[in-house]
Amino acid sequence: MNIKWCISILAILLVTSVTAQNNRRGSNPCLSEKSQRSCGACIATASECAWCKSESFFKEHRLRCDKYENLAKLGVCQTEDIVYPDDKLILTKNVNVQDGDRPEEAVQIAPQEVQLKIRPNKPIKFKMQFRQAENYPVDLYYLMDLSNSMEDDKAKLAELGNLIAESMSRITKNFRLGFGSFVDKVVMPYVSTVPRKLRIPCYTRAGTPCEAPYGFKNQLSLDLDTSKFAVQVMAANVSGNLDAPEGGFDAIMQAVVCENDIGWRSISRRMLVFSTDAGFHYAGDGKSQIGWRPQSRRMLVFSTDAGFHYAGDGKLGGIVTPNDGICHMNNNIYTESSNLDYPSVSQIASKIIEKNVNVIFAVTKDQKPVYDKLSDMIEGSIAGELENDSSNIVTLIRNNYEKITSKLVMNTENAENITVKFFSRCLGTDMLETNACEGLGIGQNITFDVEVTVSECPADRSQWRRAFDIYPVGLAEKLRISLDMICECECETAGKEERNSPKCFGGNGTYECGVCTCNPGRYGKECECDASKVSDEESDKKCIKPNSTMPCSGRGECVCGVCDCYPRTANSAQKFSGTYCECDDYSCDYFDGLICGGPERGTCDCGNCVCQPSFDGPACECDNRNVSCLASDGTICNGHGECVCGTCQCDKQSQYRGKTCEECPTCTRRCNENKECVQCVAFQSGPKTEEECKRDCRNIKVQAEVSKSDGVQICQFKDDDDCLFTFTYGFDQNDELQIKAQRTKLCPESVNVLAIVGGVVGGIVAVGLALLLIWKLLTIIHDRREFAKFENERQNAKWDTGENPIYKQATSTFKNPTYGGN
Known part of the structure; x- marks a missing residue:
């Protein structure tokens, strides 16, 4: 008897130990098969992984790769033998942000250089600051389409040239302005190649000859003397071409890549204005003097009033050589216009990012939807609506410049396979994951928390050391980050092995x-x-299960005649088991998120759940003790159902429902049971005292209104003041009774005696007045009828109404007929 008892105890301890180990492996990434191969693979698996390099490591009981605290606290590895390399962050260049009268003095990003020694899967965070410097240099290059349809735009631009310079000088004192123009490739079918048309392609409205067609011409390099702008614009003449789209992409490419010659400053805000009355072809080439400064905000304003060709349109003119993205300018003229195809959208977008140029597409209303889509594909660009004669160009440039400069967008370059996240409060109070902040003004500081993560070590060892940049879109300044990935342990280096x-x-x-x-x-x-000798016949036979033909059941590798079972999934510590890897102790059914419902319900044995005596089912989900089926009176399912797998299945013929078949539409027991509690909690009424209310009444929620959806049953009773109160009851997920009471009661309205008396008196008076009015009306009608009758009889009388017919005078009067009445 004692022996059997001891065996049972040992079996229980063994099951508990195995279960604990499985649970530990499932939640510990350091115990995966891949992490145990080497120290380098271990530290690259997760940030908490460490490696024990001790030669006397007790490997029969533990794996060398585990969490640092597990190796240290269990005493299986001495602290000096635990390999757990730390990451490092060094600020190699950190000049504070500052304004500057000269371009080279302005600093808008801090720090400027950072060196990181980083472990895979372990993020490193550091702070990065941006401040928009005052009087930061700005280079604005206006690129205009000078085809014949843009004649009125050219005249208006010349008038407004000084206003552009004046408007920008209010933003920065360090401002330069340049001007360039373009038409199209001088080949058919873009322009007419008839000799006469090549000399004079058209006539202006004033009757003067147009200029001969050309691809792109730099009319004015970027210059601090902005008064030259209007002179050069007036001196430039329009030209002509055949098709509607223009060679604008050729001009953009040359204006961007010919930076030193054109006059861009390296530290400046670079703007390019592109003006045209047509679209653009997609591929091209060039070189000349534009003069972008190395440090500046570069702005390019592109003005047009028409659509554009797609990439490869050069083939229409027999031009098949792709654009090379190189400057081809000679004497301020693009020399390869007729030899190289137009640039593609991706080429333009790539060069704009590389050269840190902001583009404003100033286009007419009918073309704006097209250029809106184009600006979505080009980083740091925006489209604005241009009037037909370019009269609003000053406002358009200023407004869009403010839109560009007031929005800060941080981006990365050469950060492939590196995860970079940005967190900032911008100008608010909440920390958000974002790389963009809006509404910035000059002198305002923005701080980003930058998080850098490397997911895995590259197979190419040369990639273990690399660098990438973080930069604000449209600016030349950037933060250079040098990465040194920790992909191997010190004990794996040549001097230690x-x-x-x-x-x-x-x-x-x-x-x-x-x-x-x-x-x-x-x-x-x-x-x-x-x-x-791996495929030796005798060795393989030892690994093949009887009545099978596959070594190790196809779940492992036969190593020296012994099955080395594979992990169930990649990077998993859960392996197949058994002499022939025929068993899977992790593929059983789950219940409540646990395999076989957890150790108290059952254990997984070679793919099948072995349930404890009180449980049953494929996942030991059925509780045979029927505890969960007991109703409040102690009966199973209230006598109106059957307990199946720990759940009541109520009789369909009856109206009883609920978890224990105790609820029905006509049942009022719960209503009566909870009536007094609702009275005392919601309305401080009823027979219960305050102490009894606190002791007996719980889970009662008072809310504005209740409905059938709030519970199983709606209950209504009259309170002490004869008002009707309403509540519902139901059960939550834990079968706890939940009562919801309506805050307001329905009370009968009181009788307003004064209103009733007043109404009756008012009614009597109103009826009396109505009768008097009717009597008066009838009297008036009657009198008028009698008077009319009298008048009618008087008018019809035969006698003189002025004499009395009975009266006879005392004298007689006779007329002498002789006088005839004279």
């Missing part, structure tokens, strides 16, 4: 960091296996 060590089965491997790295053709923990 033991080549052909006797510790590796007769010198068949290199001993480093406490393990053997086997020579080619050897493998095994101590290089004990000869790879040339």
Whole structure:
């Protein structure tokens, strides 16, 4: 009896130990198969992984790669033998942000150079500051389409040239202005090649001959004397071409890449104004004197009133050589216009990023939707609507300059396979993951928390040291980050390793960091296996399960006649088991997120759940104790259902429902049980005292309104004041009773006696007045009828109404007929 008891105890301890180990492996990335291969693979797996390099490491009980705290606290590895390299951050150049009267003195980004020694999968954070400097140099190059349809635009631009300079000088004192023009390639079908048309392609509205067609011409290099701008614009003449689109991309490419010659400053805000009445072809070439400064904000304003060709349109003119993106300017004229194809959108976008140019597409209303889409593909560009005669160009440049400069966008360059995240409060209070801030003004500081992560070590060792840049879009300044990836441990370096060590089965491997790295053709923990004998027939037979033909069940490798089982998934510590790797102790069904419901319910044995006596089912999900099916009166499912797998299945013929079949539409028991609690909690009424209310009444929530959706049953009762109160009851996920009471009660309205009396009196008075009015109306009608009748009889009388017919005078009067009445 005692022996059986001891065996049972040992079995339980073994199961508990295995389960704990499996749980530990599942949540610990350091225990994966890949991480155990070498010290370098271990420290690259996760930030918390460490390697024990001790030669006397107790490897039968633990793996060399584990979390640092596990190796240290369990005492299986001495602290000095734990390899856990730390990352480092060094600010190699950190000049504070500052304004500057000269371009080279202005600093807008700090720090400028950072050196990182970084472990894979372990992020490093540091702070980066940006401040828009006052009087930061700006180079604005106006690139205009001078085809014939832009004649009125050219005249208006000449008038407004000084206003452009005046408007920009309010923003910065260090401002330079330049001007260039373009038409198209001088080949058919873009322009007419008839000799007469090549000399004079058209006539202006004034009747003067147009200039001969050309690709791109630098009319004025960037100059601090902005008064030259209007002179050069007036001196430039329009030209003509055949098709609607123009060679604008040729001009943009040359204006951007010919930086020193054109006059761009390196430290300046570079702007290029592109003006045209047509679109652009997609591929081209050039070189001349534009003069971008090395440090400046470069702005290029591109003005046009038409659409554009797509890349490869040069083939229409027999031009098949792709654009090379190189400056081809001679005497301020693009020399390769007829030899190189137009640039593509990607070429233009790439060069604009490389040269840190901001582009403003100043286009007419009908072309703006097209250039909006184009600006979405070109970093640091924006499209604005231009009036037909360019009269709003000053406002357009100023407004779009403010849009560009008020928005800060941080980006990366050469950061492939490196994750860089930006966190900032911008001008608010909440820290957000964002690389963009808006609404910036001159002198305002913005701080970014930069997080750099390397996910894995490149296979090419030369890539373990590399550099990338973080830069604000449209500016030449950048932060250079030098990365030194920690992809191997110090004990793996050439000076620390033991080549052909006797510790590796007769010198068949290199001993480093406490393990053997086997020579080619050897493998095994101590290089004990000869790879040339892996497929030996006798060795393979030892690894084949009876009644099978596949070694190690296809789940492992036969190593020296013994199955070395594979991990179940990549980078997993969960391996197949068994003599022939035939078992999988991790593929059983899950219940409540645990395999076989957890150790208290069952364990996984070779793919099948072995349940404890009180549980049943494929995942031991069924509780045979019926505890969860007991109703409040102690009966199973309230006598109206059956307990199946720990859940009540209520009789369909009955109206009882709920988790224990205790709820029905006509049941009022719960309503009566909770009536007094609702009275005392929600309305401070009812028979319960305050102490009884606090003791007995819980889980009651008072809210504005309740409905059927708030609970199983709606209950209504009259309170002490004869008002009707309403509440619902239901059950939460833990089967706790939840009651929701409506805050307001429905009370009967009181009788307003004064209103009733007033209404009756008012009604009587109103009726009396109405009767008087009717009587008066009838009287008036009657009198008028009698008077009309009298008048009618009087008018019809035969006698003189002025004499009394009965009266006779006392004298008689006779007329002498002789006088005839004279």
